[in-house]
Amino acid sequence: MTAYRRHSMGGGFMDWANQPWPFKRYPYAATQALDEPRPLQSEFWPTLLAWPPPPDPDAPPLDSAGLAGLLSLAAGLTAQGQSGTFLRSPASAGGLYPAELYFSASGLEWLEDGLWHYAPEAGAPRLLRPGNLAGASAETLGGEPRELNFFITALLWRSIWKYHTRAWRYCLLDGGHLLACLELALAACGLEQRLCLDPAAAGGKLLGLTPEREALLTGVSAGAALDHSGPDQLPAWQPPREEPLSAREQSDPDILAAAALGQSEAPGPALEWPDQPAPRGAIRLSPAPPEEGPSLGRVMQARRSRRNFMPQGLSAGHTALLLAAALPEAGPLRATVLLGAGGEVPAGVYGYHPGKKTLSMQEPQDRRIRAARACLDQAWVGRAALNLVLWADPKQLSAVAGKRGYRLAMLAAGRAGQRLYLAATALGMGCCGVGAFYDDEVAAAAELPAGAWPLYLLAAGPVKGGPQI
Ligand SMILES: Cc1cc2nc3c(=O)[nH]c(=O)nc-3n(C[C@H](O)[C@H](O)[C@H](O)COP(=O)(O)O)c2cc1C
Structure with missing residues (x-):
């Protein structure tokens, strides 16, 4: 469905007037400034070469500056390209940045409980949904309720605009690039982490995603386990209004079908992959x-x-x-x-x-x-x-x-x-x-x-x- 073949490629028309905006715009949800980001000081090679990256025992306890440092290297802006566009910590196909980062925080004294969206252009998160969502997050990502639960999504139109149905590949690849950054940044902040590559379908509702626009790809829970994980029944919630990414957003039925393939009500288990055959004489x-x-x-x-x-x-x-x-x-x-x-x-x-x-x-x-x-x-x-x-x-x-x-x-x-x-x-x-x-x-x-x-x-x-x- 998403393969390219040399003699069967249509001419690519780029509708520049309808180019999607690379940042989410919420007119009624302001960002909340965090402290000046603390640099991630962990040694590079020991963090990178271990799977999953091990928590740095010398990292100070997570605070506002630590979270700012974590977010800025998980998904933040790190440079400006020649044309003036902002480049980010994770690489991105075509620099279109379909991947978005959200997190639920609970029980941190210095940050309000709730669901937050990270705004790279502001270097700060914005509160979308107040309340203790640790239990609901654990239902989506599996494991025990924890202080921090990160969710990586793809805003499909950002990539569909250029790549049409092949965009699904790029959304997943971009999500994987962001995931690698997030895992490394969490380790550098001294946090234990638990990866969920297969979040429960209900996670989309928890984040307030519009299914035909945005797909939940993966998530990571981190930090201390919690006794108080929030109410069993979450109060009704209306996600804050979002501006469209461009004048005419389009979805792609093949991508929506691919995103829904095999989705289940419960988070998927960690899978055992068989060892690969190793030929002799290598x-x-x-x-x-x-x-x-x-x-x-x-x-x-x-x-x-x-x-x-x-x-x-x-x-x-x-x-x-x-x-x-x-x-x-x-x-x-x-x-x-x-x-x-x-x-x-x-x-x-x-x-x-x-x-x-x-x-x-x-x-x-x-x-x-x-x-x-x-x-x-x-x-x-x-x-x-x-x-x-x-x-x-x-x-x-x-x-x-x-x-x-x-x-x-x-x-x-x-x-x-x-x-x-x-x-x-x-x-x-x-x-x-x-x-x-x-x-x-x-x-x-x-x-x-x-x-x-x-x-x-x-x-x-x-x-x-x-x-x-
Ligand atoms: C999934 C993926 C596919 C990419 N494909 C190409 C490609 O085919 N050709 C190319 O020149 N760059 C490609 N890139 C590099 C992007 O253009 C680059 O990451 C983006 O412009 C942002 O710049 P940066 O990586 O310096 O931050 C790709 C990057 C990703 C993540």
Whole structure:
């Protein structure tokens, strides 16, 4: 449904007069200023390389400044692009930023109980729904009622405007990018966290979402467990009025059907993903991070999409770190790596085994130029030292996750992508996600098995004038 094929693409018409606004506008819900954001001081590599990121024992107790720091690097503005548009901590397909961040807070002395929406343009949250919603949030995300419950949604029109039905992919990938930022920021604030990749359908009502406009993608609960989790029956509530994103918002029936696939009344359980087969004779990688590294906050602040790759190969150590940062030991994703000449690992197409941290050669050819052609002829992809192709085996997805498989795999791919970006940034290299590709041509370039679904491609490697951190 969302695949691109070279000879069946319609001409893309961009209706600039109807371009969606990148920030939510609530005329009657003001933002509440928090204290000056506290930088995320945790060490970068130990936080990034553990799954889930471990809470920093040295972080001060969460207060208004801590929450401001957390929100600003989970979803906030970190730079201004050349055209004046604001860029954010998570990367975003086309810079359209469909992903939104909400949270319910309960029992914090310095913040009113209720449902909050984060307004990146103000660097502050706005209260949408007062009251203790910890119990209702736990019903959506599972686990015990906790002080803080974060919800990531996608405002579909922001992406549909440009990408039509393929927008569903980008919404999920963008949601995964934001999720990675949120998980890391929570850890840096010293908070234990519990991820829910499959929130209950009722979560949409809790947040006051209009189902044909905005989809709840995923959530994370964090902070202390609570005894007082709010009333069993929540008082009636009317979400505050929102301005439309543009003069004519449109929805896409195929996307709405995909978003509803396999939704259930209860939050989905954490899934057990089978170990992937590791062929013999593979190259074992040893991800050894530098002893002195930058802080998490500095890396997250400095991350940008960079495409000015230099024709240089990677050391085996850097290859190991990039891949270990991106992928957990088990999950719905499969990874194929395309390496060019000049690095410590010979050029070729490799299967990556995240549990064993090994690369097994499938084809001793440099396939990056072919991958670049498959990426709608984005030539810079072919100059990057490493192309990471994230893909899924649809049979395995459906066996483990049923109809939710595609959603979970795409979210995981976005999360892996953001982590690859951050690892590259910390190593002084560049990275850029590529969502625009002809699916069958990427599958062929990366030697994927018949029927495999390519999900996301990322290019990474040395760049001219790399990031200064
Ligand atoms: C899912 C996804 C797909 C993307 N696809 C492309 C792409 O095909 N080509 C490209 O040049 N950049 C692509 N990007 C990079 C975005 O253009 C970039 O993230 C956005 O402009 C914001 O800039 P920043 O990453 O520097 O913050 C993609 C990013 C994401 C998250």
